[in-house]
Amino acid sequence: MANVEFCAHDWPGSGCPECRKAREVASSPWHDMTEAPRDGTHVMLAVRTGAFVYTIEGAFHDGSWHNAAGIETEPLCWMPKVKIPDRFLPWMSQEVDV
16 A cells, blocks of 8 residues: 655645545555556456446456456556455356366
């Protein structure tokens, strides 16, 4: 998480735009693309297509960003992948014959 200094007049409800922005950045799980891993690590990406912004898994390889849907656009920001709890993935607890 970013190390952010707040202005001297920051207090709850101060209304200072700089303080609000600093709190938003410090508390957000989303990061600037300049900080994204470029080693093939899969992350969650925010990508824009038309009027919509989607979150989708993707990774950087071969010199560019690729996402699971094949949407050709530069990502807006990224965050680490979050593990989906097994209770939402019932097939993960079942034995699979190969």
